[in-house]
Amino acid sequence: MSHSVEERVIKSARHATFYLACGPEAGTPVIFVHGWPELSISWRHQLPVFGGLGFRAIAPDMRGYGRSSVYDRYEDYAQEHIVTDMIELLDSLGADKAIWVGHDWGAPVVWSLAQQHPxxxxxxxxxxxxxMPGGMAPETLVPLADRTIYPEAAFPAAQWDYMLFYRESFAAACASFEADVRATVKLLFRAGSPDGQGQPAATAYTRARGGWFGPGAPAPDVPRDESVLTLEDENRYVEGLTRNGFFGPDSWYMNGLANMAYADEAAARAHLPMPALFIHAAYDHVCATLDSRLADPMRAHCADLTEATVASGHWMAQEKPAEVNAALVRWLAARLPDLWPVT
Incomplete structure (x- = not known):
């Protein structure tokens, strides 16, 4: 069985999706959906493993990223369009269903897909x-904030303050990331640490600071974290994000109200019946899910939920791939045994 990763593109009248694929074409699809500001290569440690097990492991470049279609309006990055991209991808594989795996902004995509197209x-x-049954938006996240860490008077939007910076100062947000893309990549993709637990995340200060790195400032130049990225990985991220810029990736943050309206259309399907897995990142201090109420709506709306925890930061699939793969494999074997490939 080949574990080589292939490059493919599917094109429809409305969108083109580039994707990486591994494993037998007849295998059950496992579709890995990346987040901000990543690429299909964010799943480089997962594709050969799941392809090698006999699944058809797929990782697309999402809308606005890499070699997939890029658009020049904010509204083209609403969840409704992105979910449709994924349904078209699934259709192109000749499959009725997939196992969907999402990280960061890829997680709302797969959750929305489960809600809209169970x-x-x-x-x-x-x-x-x-x-987030009500859709991914500051309006649904801020009410769940831990006000012991983020007192409302000082941090009205808590750790989600950076999302409001996009709304209020979009061009400045894009410009700060684009000013030195290599420095941005090296600063972002870093391993997690227990330092910072119980403290306000840096994202809580974005508007007060006048930008991610201060008014008009680029990302500071720090050494690459070799535990997360090789030089080759860094170069691939830099190339993809330089080619397209940050307008598309950042526009995902500009559709909160549209995403809430989209979720509201499917409110009758807000309770998810299918097996669901959530992997907590113990050292993700923005998406801090272990000691907060952030995961409560999920627990209330998933009929068959498994939870696991990995001692990593936000970029867990790249920082702790063996642990992430093990959590996914255990869940698949326990909750979806009939899909396990017979080799």
Missing amino acids: ERCHGVAALCVPY
């Missing part, structure tokens, strides 16, 4: 970002 899901797994 008949296309064998199961759904999310890393770091739990299910």
